[in-house]
Amino acid sequence: MGNAMIAGVQENLIRGQYIRAINYHNTHVFDSDRFERELKFYQQNFSPVTQEDLDEFFVTKQWKKEKPGLILSMFEAYRNNYDVALPLLEKYGFVGWYHVITDFIDTPVKLQKEFAETHNIDNDRWDEYSIDQRYAMTWDEVRQVAKNHVICSHTRSHYRITLDTPEEVMKREIVESKHILEDKLQQDVDVFCWLGGGQFNSNPLAAEYIEKAGYHYLFGNSKIHRIAY
Template sequence: MPDPSPGATRAHNALEASRQLVARRKGVPMVVSLRGARQAGTPVTGTADARLADLFETFHADLHPDGADDETALIETLQAVAYDRLLGGESGPHATAPAQPAPLPGDPAEPAPLPGHPAAIGRAATLADLRAGRFLRVMNYHNTPPGMRDELVAELTALARDYAVVTPDDLDRFMRTGRWDLDRPALLVAVYEGYRDNYDVAAAACEEAGVTGWFFVCTAFMDAPAERQYDFALDHRIKLVDENPRGERIAMTWDEVADLHRRGHVVTPHTASHELAERVVTEEDVRREVVEPKLLVDAATGGDAACTAWLAGTHWTGRGVADRALVDAGYRYLFANTMVQRLPDPRD
């Protein structure tokens, strides 16, 4: 963690350090709720869970003494907690922890979503998820240029030592049972957009560290002619670095997608053109951004893409065209800013 600023709390320093990672296009840790999991009869035990919940409550009070309970406040708190626990060096995942505290007065023992709104956002619902063990640590990457390779290998290797990097089978099992069958705390490695250097660098780094990568690809970015990909990225809020040259291919190919799948990684859509959920309103929008990306990825891998994510990390509420389209298309999970949600099964 960087040197503390005068008067700043541990929470503020962790949040600022995380923001610096974002600005420098580095891997950014996050903690997210797992929504839609079977409710286990008793909370998941473990020192990491108790410490994480306590730290969330402390950091929220430090960062938002006014009690702010909107999504921005929640994201900032989870971002600071994740940096502190995964990268900050304040405490390791197996450190000795106090006994798991009881819920604070006024906090529900379980999340209490509003009717018709299955993804309640707020401090109380998230705290309940953390204390019950219904959460996941995520390392989020975007650009992974060659100059980042050694740093990425070292970071992933260190994380793999302390955390069990989850596979789709692990996530499915947790959602069915409410339990992780893992020997260490669970962590997921997510790599976004489908850059060529995700294939060239990130996948190889994951393999050297012995972890499974989850690659969320923008299919229209990949389908753009190589000489147009740089401008496509600029037009669709796909961030670039100096090692992404204009006029050369900077996105994956479909052969590379197929190869990642063969090598045991997860490849799944991130819409076609890095789109916002709020802009998917017509049948054509649905076909382009929801249905076709899954058909294309499934055709390339021979698999069944289980997940997707919107630009800006919009969560699923069960309302609107975009939400219905995800279910109809056959996605099982939506990755959002503060949660991974199991989507309803239309067969149920």
């Protein structure tokens, strides 16, 4: 059975029936030409992946579009993921998977840079184009993005879950982040993406919270896990 499964996967790879994921963080204003060149390349070689496409892929174990799927993950909910990345994603017909740190968005504008510095959020070169000190997307912008793209939870405070993480922190980062997003968006949020990857079961307590919260997917370092529900 193990061999048959491996053979199946190889066959799918040969036919181009697979999904790749590429991660982006800041999509800087001054770097938008490069992002656009990358999107042109993706458009020639890959197909966009909606959440429905991902559901179907996991259920049928087949990728039915002509070109392999490409998930473009936009991390942290930087303002430049809205200003720069969003129009280009739409121009080239790709679906962005936006991994949102809810506390970053809820931080008052004047404190966002400090929040970034203390929460492992890359703020390199922001000063080169910042006018008003706002670095995170607003909730209105997240709602705009949600119309055509996928909003995912990336914890409340950009917290890295370890085996020592206390239970109340698990609850805050995994469960509360989902509720905040769902309340702001008035729609289900089914994807959780944690920091530093790891398998779904690498922390049994975290796995329990992810499952209990009702997530359908966990995005790890090198793999997307479908949660049994």
